[in-house]
Amino acid sequence: MKFLCVACDEAMKLVEAADTPHGDSLTVIFRCARCEHRVALLTNPQETQLVHSLGVAIGGRTTPPQPLARVRATLNAASPLWTEEAERRLQRVPEFVRPMVRDNIERHARERGCREVTCEVMDEARSGMGM
Ligand SMILES: [Zn+2]
Structure with a gap:
């Protein structure tokens, strides 16, 4: 999933993806690197589930869809700590997919009780x- 800046015909970069405080919605902000034009996507609960199930597929990598209850349960848990080595590895992931990758890996860690x-x-x- 990508947004194109119509004026520049250029793929926009993911700036930020964040859950709203209630966890029902998700805001995703994209920016055009050429003209600085920004768009924000605000999802409703169903779309939030869709985006979460897409996960890192936004960057071209795929992950299996996850049941809603499982996503809900793991969203509220505390974020696990990253070892220095793991953090360094994460920094090698392209910047625009990094938040999604981080989210997916942390969710995986929580599910495994790590x-x-x-x-x-x-x-x-x-x-x-x-x-
Ligand atoms: Zn542009």
Whole structure:
């Protein structure tokens, strides 16, 4: 999923993706790198579920869709800590998909009961093992 700046005919970059406080909506902000034009996407609860199930597919990578209850349950849990090595690896992911990748890996860690995101957890999340 991408937005194109019509004026520049250029793919816009993902600036921010954040859940609203109630968790029912999601705001996703895209920016055109050439003309700085911004668009924001605000989703309703059904669309929020859709975007979450798309997950990192926004960046071209795919992840299996997840049931709503599971997403709800994991959204509220505290974020796990990242080891230095795992964080360094995350920094190599293209910037525009990084928030989505981080979110997906943290969700995976929480589902596995991991309090720390290590390279092993990243590998697992990527291969989809245990999901
Ligand atoms: Zn533009």
